[in-house]
Amino acid sequence: KLNIFWFRRDLRLFDNTGLYYAQNEKKPVLPIFIFDTEILNDLVDKKDARVSFIHHTLKEIDLQLKKLGSGLLILHGKPEEVFEKLIKDYEIDTVFTNRDYEPYAKERDQKIDDLLKKNGIDFLDFKDHVIFEEKEILNGSEEPYKVFTPYKNKWLESLKNNQLQPFDVQLSVDKFYQFEPEFPDLESIGFEKSTIEIADKSYPEEIIKKYDKLRDYPAKNGTSRLGIHLRFGTISIRQAVKKAQALNDTWLNELIWREFYSMILGNFPHVMNAAFKSKYDAIPWRNEEEDFEKWCQGKTGYPIVDAGMRELNSTGYMHNRVRMITASFLTKHLLIDWRWGEAYFAEKLLDYELSSNNGGWQWAAGTGTDAQPYFRIFNPYSQTDKFDKENKYIKKWIPELNTKEYPEPMVDHKFARQRALDTYKQALDQ
Ligand code: FAD
Numbered sequence: 079k080l081n082i083f084w085f086r087r088d089l090r091l092f093d094n095t096g097l098y099y100a101q102n103e104k105k106p107v108l109p110i111f112i113f114d115t116e117i118l119n120d121l122v123d124k125k126d127a128r129v130s131f132i133h134h135t136l137k138e139i140d141l142q143l144k145k146l147g148s149g150l151l152i153l154h155g156k157p158e159e160v161f162e163k164l165i166k167d168y169e170i171d172t173v174f175t176n177r178d179y180e181p182y183a184k185e186r187d188q189k190i191d192d193l194l195k196k197n198g199i200d201f202l203d204f205k206d207h208v209i210f211e212e213k214e215i216l217n218g219s220e221e222p223y224k225v226f227t228p229y230k231n232k233w234l235e236s237l238k239n240n241q242l243q244p245f246d247v248q249l250s251v252d253k254f255y256q257f258e259p260e261f262p263d264l265e266s267i268g269f270e271k272s273t274i275e276i277a278d279k280s281y282p283e284e285i286i287k288k289y290d291k292l293r294d295y296p297a298k299n300g301t302s303r304l305g306i307h308l309r310f311g312t313i314s315i316r317q318a319v320k321k322a323q324a325l326n327d328t329w330l331n332e333l334i335w336r337e338f339y340s341m342i343l344g345n346f347p348h349v350m351n352a353a354f355k356s357k358y359d360a361i362p363w364r365n366e367e368e369d370f371e372k373w374c375q376g377k378t379g380y381p382i383v384d385a386g387m388r389e390l391n392s393t394g395y396m397h398n399r400v401r402m403i404t405a406s407f408l409t410k411h412l413l414i415d416w417r418w419g420e421a422y423f424a425e426k427l428l429d430y431e432l433s434s435n436n437g438g439w440q441w442a443a444g445t446g447t448d449a450q451p452y453f454r455i456f457n458p459y460s461q462t463d464k465f466d467k468e469n470k471y472i473k474k475w476i477p478e479l480n481t482k483e484y485p486e487p488m489v490d491h492k493f494a495r496q497r498a499l500d501t502y503k504q505a506l507d508q
Contacts, residue, residue, distance in 0.1 A: 081108070082173045082174065087309065096206060098247055103171070109151065115156055187203065207311065336434055364414065
């Protein structure tokens with residue numbers, strides 16, 4: 079008999095909770111990864127950089143495991159069907175994995191659990207992706223928090239050093255199932271290699287040390303760029319929090335925002351499709367398709383907005399300050415439903431995380447937790463004065479700025495501001 083360890087968004091062979099527990103049993107571990115067609119079929123771009131990144135990372139894991147006489151079994155299909163076959167092919171004792179908190183994943187795991195149970199196989203899942211899960215940080219009345227600062231204070235109070243202890247994985251031959259799996263290429267799962275480059279997973283310590291001072295300036299290299307690594311678990315959150323404690327409190331604060339939004343999605347899953355504060359569902363969005371296209375392509379005539387969208391389109395990344403500005407512009411200046419912008423970011427961002435993306439969009443639209451009040455509308459020009467005074471970031475992404483080729487502003491700022499104020503007010507007064 080053997081144990082299976084199912085990798086998902088924890089793509090590393092160190093400090094991995096589920097893998098650690100799988101190894102503590104006396105049976106060898108068969109490591110698997112499933113390219114889930116339910117997820118892949120939704121991706122439009124066959125050169126999706128995230129799929130390339132996952133494939134590349136899995137290959138590294140496979141190479142490490144091959145040195146131990148084992149390997150990573152890569153599967154492709156609907157997870158339930160894949161498991162039906164695994165049950166036939168192997169004598170499985172227990173399936174170990176780390177918890178994934180997204181609604182689709184929860185549903186999928188429930189089905190797998192049922193299937194395995196029917197076949198007398200245990201399914202054990204572990205906390206690995208966060209320090210605190212959705213029900214672990216509650217207020218005095220045992221309810222989830224809805225506002226960040228008190229949540230953060232309780233989070234910090236609750237954090238004990240032993241929660242940051244690594245779950246050491248043993249890289250030894252006797253711990254892994256011995257076999258020689260073949261490693262499939264990207265094409266065999268219907269994808270091609272992306273040309274987008276991804277920063278490696280080492281901690282840029284000098285940048286993190288100055289994070290509080292430089293993080294708001296998009297022309298500066300002032301943030302960690304570790305988002306994609308946190309998303310797919312190529313770094314461990316325990317290690318990241320330890321680094322943050324040693325290097326910069328503001329950076330720790332951001333890691334807590336990540337947990338806050340994960341907690342919000344877990345406890346208030348309606349945010350997936352609707353406003354956190356329901357009365358905001360009454361806003362009559364204009365949803366002009368042409369306007370949306372201009373925003374997507376970075377052709378609004380607002381340089382800071384266009385620079386951001388172009389950065390996103392060509393690199394799969396956008397600086398946080400500019401994410402806030404572009405999101406505010408789409409929802410307030412153009413009165414386009416935040417869900418349209420959310421979906422566009424989801425398609426493009428390498429660090430796309432449902433909970434954080436949803437939280438960021440609802441914050442910008444004023445519909446979410448802790449949102450800025452709707453009557454405070456970002457002025458793209460004064461944001462530029464504050465955070466890109468010399469237009470360095472703007473010029474990097476808009477070479478044709480100050481030429482005839484660059485479009486006039488698609489809408490007047492003052493007019494759009496007033497229209498947003500009136501529309502929100504009317505909807506909320508009803
Ligand atoms: P750093 O600034 O170095 O921060 C370190 C890590 O902390 C990040 O990698 C991330 O995991 C976390 N973090 C930082 N800021 C936030 C935040 N405000 N909320 C939640 N977590 C945070 N972040 C995502 O990880 N995925 C998304 O899909 C996403 N979509 C966003 C959409 C909008 C409209 C906005 C306003 C913000 C969004 N963010 C998202 C939050 C933030 O912009 C990114 O996490 C950050 O820009 C990533 O850059 P970095 O890796 O250099 O992070």
